[in-house]
Amino acid sequence: MEQEVRVCVFGATGYTGAELLRVLVNHPHVRIASLLSKSHFGKKLKEILPSFYGFPLGDIKLSWEPEEDFDLAFLCLPHETSLELVPELIKLGKRVIDLSGAYRIGKPDVYLEFYGFEHKHSDLLEEAVYGLPEIFREHIKGARLVANPGCYPTATLLALYPLLKERMEIESPIVDALSGVSGAGRKTTQKFHYPEMEGNAFAYSVEKHRHVPEIEHIVQKVYGKEVKVRFTPQVIPLARGMMVKLYVKCKEHDFKELYRETYKDEPFVVLLDEPPSIKQVLGSNLCLLYPYYDKERSLLQVIGVIDNLGKGASTQAVQNFNLMMGFDEGLSIRMLPIFP
Amino acid sequence: MEQEVRVCVFGATGYTGAELLRVLVNHPHVRIASLLSKSHFGKKLKEILPSFYGFPLGDIKLSWEPEEDFDLAFLCLPHETSLELVPELIKLGKRVIDLSGAYRIGKPDVYLEFYGFEHKHSDLLEEAVYGLPEIFREHIKGARLVANPGCYPTATLLALYPLLKERMEIESPIVDALSGVSGAGRKTTQKFHYPEMEGNAFAYSVEKHRHVPEIEHIVQKVYGKEVKVRFTPQVIPLARGMMVKLYVKCKEHDFKELYRETYKDEPFVVLLDEPPSIKQVLGSNLCLLYPYYDKERSLLQVIGVIDNLGKGASTQAVQNFNLMMGFDEGLSIRMLPIFP
Amino acid sequence: MEQEVRVCVFGATGYTGAELLRVLVNHPHVRIASLLSKSHFGKKLKEILPSFYGFPLGDIKLSWEPEEDFDLAFLCLPHETSLELVPELIKLGKRVIDLSGAYRIGKPDVYLEFYGFEHKHSDLLEEAVYGLPEIFREHIKGARLVANPGCYPTATLLALYPLLKERMEIESPIVDALSGVSGAGRKTTQKFHYPEMEGNAFAYSVEKHRHVPEIEHIVQKVYGKEVKVRFTPQVIPLARGMMVKLYVKCKEHDFKELYRETYKDEPFVVLLDEPPSIKQVLGSNLCLLYPYYDKERSLLQVIGVIDNLGKGASTQAVQNFNLMMGFDEGLSIRMLPIFP
């Protein structure tokens, strides 16, 4: 091993933490320095994540504080916890990839309205790089702090980006999005109790959702002007996976070509000639896109799928890690989807 | 029993046939005269539909031709088969409720393009009443031939109807719709093989779907002018259930009141103050609606759920039956959803 | 209506309460006097059970105490709560059907070991009739207090009963049982969080399960001597349903005939010639049984399925109700399983 990066994972026992570890364990340049969990410290990882039985990593004890020195921290924490931990880590000279929403939106005032807390670290908020490699690759490379995108924004922005980049005239886009239940995290709630979620599906946060300011903020950054997005998140009965359907009124154009051209060098974005299915990307870092233009209605429609815990969270975090460290971008995240 | 209607079910062994029988068996004025199935005739019903074990109906032999005289036929058949059978039954003086699409769209030329056959019975096509009681109740009452609506059109039209009725100005609506797998029928295909459909979801027929001309035809009939609908059907991993999300650009209005007023006397349409969930209507004849107006984007959004085999097919067929026969409209279809 | 029974449901908002109400609402001789819930009192039923939207029952307010006089109480309560409430209700002259385990096992000392509480109402424990109509029909008819059986014991005892009745020599039977997740109740837990239960299955309480003394107690009562049962409950990923597989070493016999003969007049037990499937009884009061004798291994195997919330709980409670009240035993519980 030429180079070894010592890595800490804060909040190792949630779904994004688990998926991150599943991938990092195969990374040739990563050494897991500590796994942290304030709710389960003192226990072994496998006691909280039974899929680690049979693997040395499963026997690591969860700790309250980092147990040895480290170079980079992945934060799989609640927004409020990340908010305060990030400045401390940065002050200690660590690099940070934050999977929470605490440093994604460069407008401090948004946080009070959408997250319910005041954001007092506006300098770091400004410095943080939004970790969507297909748009911000060059900025990610040198970043100290990467704000790893939300799953809905990842899929939505990859579906929108070719239009934004080309400054196409777009009228308030509609985003109708389906998510697997793991998107809501590991905490139990009545609606996600198995007997009630099996065979069920519903929309939520129709009037207001945190991912809207995140999407609109990045759109404005790339597109140069404000765009209002109508966003309807829905939960469907599957553990992992996400599908967004984007509807945009706009003039005719060779959209298939535009999308293909935009992403032709991207290792993890694939254009399809027919609608993709969620399971096609299960456990992978892929995003599959299918654009279709309806001439009769002057409407562009783009369908995209990702794994909400993969490209929508943890494997994308590793993609960012690889970029930050100057490694091959696809190291340890080129695995095939699991099928069936 | 004051009155007894002798009923035949053609195509008794598919999903709509099974659901129809589950309901009819409790109908106080129905006598099942014959169950017909060209693929399984000679066998007992329970051999093909194992949920009928333990019930006398399960021992009925499936027949090729009606075995005794009857008053009314339910057709749960392929479109092409219904197309030819309906005129024969009508000629014999029978009343008919056709669950296929063969008599739903009053424009013969649509059939060649969307169904792949020439429709030569334009007189009956014109006579057929579209069996959506909330819009066409009075016509249904006297009808000889009722064309029972498709599941997608049922949910879509109930979401649109208050706008149509009020002649609101609406710009090309977008309908994004989710369906359980039973909507595709009982015939097996690779995509719906359990290991491939579990944890999966995908859009299909994005460019062209039979339900679009059905929806647009009825919209034109009610609204008085042509409206183009963008329609994206999707399959999600559940056996039964349907959710439509309607997006319409339009001026502000008290939509909650409009919807409540429109449906205030309807026994099977219920307005909610929060997004409904699919499982809330499982096994019932209900349609739940939730309208929401996004002022910032001048966009009305309506979310509706039905059971695709209930209000989207078989229980609606019985609602039509009750109307045609002058019975209490809710007879035998007032059952509660099954939960969990 | 000749006769009207005023009924209270205590603990109306759990799964057995919901299923009970779904059935009672169609019962021609039942009037719901009050719905009680200490956790949700003051709210409307539909706020806690969204499947009641659209039905008058959904608007009933949950109360702390019965709001009007009543004749009979269904208790869908935790064991400890039932334990204390039953004597109070009996003292008031009410008849009671208790769906908890508090009065099922006529040996007070079992409760300390398996339920964790001391049972001080041994008189009522002795009086209580075990509500399995296929075995105790005559006793149920006159009972003041019926202890409605657990789901596992219902299926197990129906599979064993023909052997017990005939005093067949049986060596410690093995019962391997699969249950849908609703069997564990409505309370959320990590293991039953949708993302973790989808695609999962596991055994639990392998070393000790409450249903073992319940089964063994009834076996002893019927069979006349003690039999030790090895019982392995498992959860599989489905909302409702139960399958038991009974393995008993015994001498050859015409078991198909024995089973058929035993249950020939039973309206809700059906003998099949091939293994039944769980979904065949979804939402019904049926129990399907398939006995098979393996000559080479001198082993009788019986496979049985029920709906754990139907024959395993609430519809069986209504069957007991009908017996207690002298009604037709199948009133309001003869509904067909839902399919698919």
Add this chain to the structure above:
Amino acid sequence: MEQEVRVCVFGATGYTGAELLRVLVNHPHVRIASLLSKSHFGKKLKEILPSFYGFPLGDIKLSWEPEEDFDLAFLCLPHETSLELVPELIKLGKRVIDLSGAYRIGKPDVYLEFYGFEHKHSDLLEEAVYGLPEIFREHIKGARLVANPGCYPTATLLALYPLLKERMEIESPIVDALSGVSGAGRKTTQKFHYPEMEGNAFAYSVEKHRHVPEIEHIVQKVYGKEVKVRFTPQVIPLARGMMVKLYVKCKEHDFKELYRETYKDEPFVVLLDEPPSIKQVLGSNLCLLYPYYDKERSLLQVIGVIDNLGKGASTQAVQNFNLMMGFDEGLSIRMLPIFP
């Protein structure tokens, strides 16, 4: 790369083929020489297995005959096809890992009764090594032809092996086994159509199943005498996964110690102190075992889980491959289970 093995996969488009490729693609010493499929030849792999979109392997054309020279063949074919192909390949000097059942049971006459064909290659049948490394590791190393075990036998034999090895006295064991639907292959059938399999579970082949002679044959080989196994396979509603529950009458013994000792050096067998769950091994090569002795009933019970497509088929095939080639046994199959 020190060494490169050129590999052909026959029957690349079924579930075992897909899983095999998912693993082989990460193997440092494997070069895929050809992918063969008689049903889909001429098409690209990704057209039949959409999870290969975005990967170079997905663009490989499926061929009728091997397109270049190769060293070893994996056969993911129907039994009958493997039967005839194996001798041809061996004659050409290829090494073969056969995932079908055609060379698993060293008794030619069994095939007529259980597989419906006459087995005329008794020499190869005798030569074939049963590919269960935990029992036959040394034989596998030098083998030309490895018969990869069935999924049920793999889990059953790993649960039984410590007893066999120790010559414990065991009385006709009972094996009650649950399988995910992928165990039945990719071919569609009515029972596995999504709407019918969701929420369903059932036993099948109760009277006679191909895996019984396979299990009994290996038991006899290891144990030295005949043992009759009662085996009840069941399908439960999940895509992948398997659980066996073994029940054996036997004298008391320190079984936890025996099992731990037997498997202490095995990289892929893990002993647990509580019942394992199926999802704990999803996508991995692990087998988790939990032995429990019920003193009161003199009954040993062992619960084991594997992924039916992993340790039950394709990753075990790669484990055998590594052994045959003298590679590190765990190469490319040490991946963590996917969770959730």
